[in-house]
Amino acid sequence: MVVQMSRTAEALLFGAGSSGEEWTVGDRKMGLKVLAKAEWATYFSHLHEAVQGKEIKIEVVGATVGDQILVKSTPLLGATYEPKQEMLELSVKGMTHVIERPRRITVQDEQGKVVAIEVIDFAERHQILTFA
Template sequence: MRSRKLERSEWKPYSDRVSKALVGKRAEVEVVSLDLGRQVQAEWSPIYGLTFDPKDNLFEIALEGLDHLIRAPQEVHVLEGPEGLESVEIVDADGRRQIVRLKEPLALPPPEKA
């Protein structure tokens, strides 16, 4: 696994590129800060994409049933493994860490015919 900090100039192209690879994955979104503690915003929901809008200085994490917005991001860290992106951590202007963990959905075998 490899963790790295993305430069601001990488945020949009990186998010555009990985959004295509997120189709079919599940995500957990957790917000961590001293004032809030740890709060899970979404628990292994289908993820539709991760985008950065430089004009509005806004990250959007689109999940089934949740549109998680991160205003005024300050830092972005990604953890990549042999199978691709494993997690993204975005630190906002208030120092809150928004952690998006990714996993493949559980693949069950087809039901047996009776």
């Protein structure tokens, strides 16, 4: 099976080798950071403020599902990580997307602003959240 994915998904999937990695594209500074599990609840409770005014796209990439776009373009209404349930909930207009038992979360930023987040879940599916 051939999996087609966005360029942002490729950058996150194949470029996130080490935490704190930075590079420059033209005059823009780009960076990747793997979040420690202890940071997840606080990070997601403030994510809505950090991406206010941007549209979110949610893609799921996995061996059994291929590359599927769940949400093309809508504002993020809220995000919550519940440590006891090991569940990340993303609320957008008309739906809530739940990611069960995240294992790794990587954030890609540009000039200090969040442009994408990759969440790898218990089934090794890559949930790619991009903001534009």
